[in-house]
Amino acid sequence: MKSVDCSHVPESLDAPTPSSDGCTNCVALGRSDWVHLRLCQECGNVGCCDSSPLRHATAHFHDARHPLMRSFERREDWWWCYVEEVMFLVDGAPAAPSHSDQARILQDVQ
Numbered sequence: 245m246k247s248v249d250c251s252h253v254p255e256s257l258d259a260p261t262p263s264s265d266g267c268t269n270c271v272a273l274g275r276s277d278w279v280h281l282r283l284c285q286e287c288g289n290v291g292c293c294d295s296s297p298l299r300h301a302t303a304h305f306h307d308a309r310h311p312l313m314r315s316f317e318r319r320e321d322w323w324w325c326y327v328e329e330v331m332f333l334v335d336g337a338p339a340a341p342s343h344s345d346q347a348r349i350l351q352d353v354q
């Protein structure tokens with residue numbers, strides 16, 4: 245495995261089960277105006293990225309202190325560490341799940 249500048253990569257690279265198909269916190273607030281979604285590698289919390297109005301993925305790091313997240317976008321398998329602030333790829337990691345296109349559509353019609 246290629247070495248990465250992050251000391252938090254777990255032994256098990258399996259992706260956790262996503263908590264939701266959209267940003268968990270935005271959905272709880274009745275919102276669907278996130279830009280992109282991020283998946284917490286430790287607990288599976290789905291949060292919205294820093295380009296989104298409420299930045300719940302970063303908020304989750306501050307609340308839960310879970311340092312690693314992965315993109316929850318289709319065809320993106322990069323990881324991000326909030327502690328070292330590095331983006332990297334992990335060789336051999338199984339593909340992360342991604343949200344369906346339904347998430348926001350369903351929210352919009354509700």
Ligand SMILES: [Zn+2]
Pocket residue numbers: 249250251252253311325326327328
């Ligand atoms: Zn790290």
Ligand SMILES: [Zn+2]
Pocket residue numbers: 267268269270271278291292296298299300301
């Ligand atoms: Zn959000």
Ligand SMILES: [Zn+2]
Pocket residue numbers: 284285286287288289304308310
């Ligand atoms: Zn977490």
